[in-house]
Amino acid sequence: MNFAVDPGDNLAIIGPNGAGKTVLLRALLNLLPYEGAIQWAPDAKLGYVPQKIAADRRLPLYVNDLLAAKARLLKLPAQDVRLVADRVGLTPELLETSVGILSGGEFQKALIAFALLGDPNVLLFDEPTASLDELAEEHIYELLRDLQRERHLTLLLVSHDLSVVYQSATKVLCLSKGKPCFGPPREILTPETLEAVYSAPLKFYKHYGH
DSSP states (O other), X not given: OOOOOOTTOEEEEEOOTTSSHHHHHHHHTTXXXXXXXXXXXXXXXXXXXXXXXXXXXXXXXXXXXXXXXXXXXXXXXXHHHHHHHHHHTOOHHHHTSBGGGOOHHHHHHHHHHHHHTTOOSEEEEEOTTTTOOHHHXXXXXXXXXXXXXXXXXXXXXXXXXXXXXXXXXXXXXXOOSSOOEEEOHHHHSSHHHHHHHHTSOOOOOOOOOO
16 A cells, blocks of 8 residues: 655545554554554654543543643643643633543544644544534534644544545545555545445535535
8 A cells, every 4th residue: 555645635544444544543653563664754743633542531630631741741831731722622611621521522622632732743633523413523624624724734534524525635545455545535536436445335425615
């Protein structure tokens, strides 16, 4: 499998469950052993937003504590926590809220704020809107579009929402039990390719509004 991502790209990684999408992200982050070569640009700084975290959300961990812990690890000033929190829409009240009682959308914003600490220029997302309702999904995708534009980010995200992929992605990587495919959405997201990838006929809406 070969693919290349240019600065400013929005790469969507699609495919059925079990195709290896999360494994690929973890390999790109050097969290898993792999064969072959992965070459990042010398100036690449990576941030990662997992689909879920291993920590027990019942623990009395406040959002501010979570962000402050990473800031201390990176030796960042305390104001960096406030800046990323403000940018993703985490209010002072939410910062003093236990992680375990956040809504799905609020929790995702906390994870995005965590990833933004250290000022990465590449963000990797594993299904950023999994388990969110439609309104929360729209807010998260709008936030990602705004962050990419403002910070000149390169995005790599696993997504099952093909309509959003068609609308927002600049490149698509398909993983399946067959041969992977890679290219621009209008070439990849065809009925024939999607049926080959998902082993079933698939339809989606090519909407362009936000």
